[in-house]
Amino acid sequence: MYERLLSAYHKRSLREKFLMLGFVLILLVIWTQSFLNRSGQWNDQRAIASIELLTQQQWLDRETQYAEQLAKALEKVDPSKTFSAAQLSGKVDALIREIKLESNADIDPVQTRNGEIFNDHTMRLRLKGISLAQFIVLNNILKKNSPYIEAKSIRITKNQRKPQEMNIRFEINSFDLKEKNI
Numbered sequence: 622m623y624e625r626l627l628s629a630y631h632k633r634s635l636r637e638k639f640l641m642l643g644f645v646l647i648l649l650v651i652w653t654q655s656f657l658n659r660s661g662q663w664n665d666q667r668a669i670a671s672i673e674l675l676t677q678q679q680w681l682d683r684e685t686q687y688a689e690q691l692a693k694a695l696e697k698v699d700p701s702k703t704f705s706a707a708q709l710s711g712k713v714d715a716l717i718r719e720i721k722l723e724s725n726a727d728i729d730p731v732q733t734r735n736g737e738i739f740n741d742h743t744m745r746l747r748l749k750g751i752s753l754a755q756f757i758v759l760n761n762i763l764k765k766n767s768p769y770i771e772a773k774s775i776r777i778t779k780n781q782r783k784p785q786e787m788n789i790r791f792e793i794n795s796f797d798l799k800e801k802n803i
Contacts, residue, residue, distance in 0.1 A: 691738070702769050703797040706731040706742045712770065713746060713793060720758050725749050739796045743773065746791040750780055756789060763793070770795050 630638065680687075704712055710731050717726045729745040748759075756777075763772050773794040780786040 700798040704795045709795040742795045748789045750786045
C-alpha cells in the first residue's frame with residue numbers, strides 16, 4: 622500500500638506534488654491545533670477537578686469543627702418552635718389579624734427550599750396604606766418570633782394618595798428542622 626502511494630506521488634507533476642504537500646500540511650496543522658486545544662481543555666478540567674478535590678478534602682478535615690458548630694447552633698433552636706411552610710403562612714396571617722391589618726395585607730404563597738438539616742421557607746407580605754405605628758407594632762411582633770421568623774428584607778414606599786401612610790413589602794424567612802437529621 623505504501624509503495625502504491627509513493628508510486629502515485631512520483632507520477633504527479635511538480636505542481637501537483639506541491640498541492641498535495643500543502644494539503645497534507647494543512648491537515649497536519651488542523652489536527653495539531655485540535656490536539657493542542659483538547660489537551661488544553663483536558664488540563665483545565667484536571668486543574669479544576671484538583672481544586673475541587675482539595676476543597677472537599679478541607680471540608681472533610683474540618684468535619685469535627687462543623688459538627689461542633691452545628692451542635693452549638695441547634696442548642697439555641699427548639700425544633701418544636703420552627704414553622705413548616707403552612708405554619709409560617711398561618712402564623713403570619715394570625716399576626717396580621719392580631720393587629721387588624723388583614724384588609725391591607727396581601728400574602729404570597731410560601732416558597733420552600735429543601736435542605737439536609739432544615740427546610741428554608743420564604744414568603745412575601747405586602748401591606749398597603751398603613752401608618753408608622755402599625756409598622757412598628759408588626760415589626761416588633763416579628764422580632765419576638767426571632768429566630769424562627771425573620772424579616773429578611775423590608776422595602777418601604779410612600780403612599781402617593783395619603784402621605785401619612787406607607788406601603789411596605791416584607792420578605793419573611795423561616796425554617797423547620799428535619800428532626801430525623803438532628
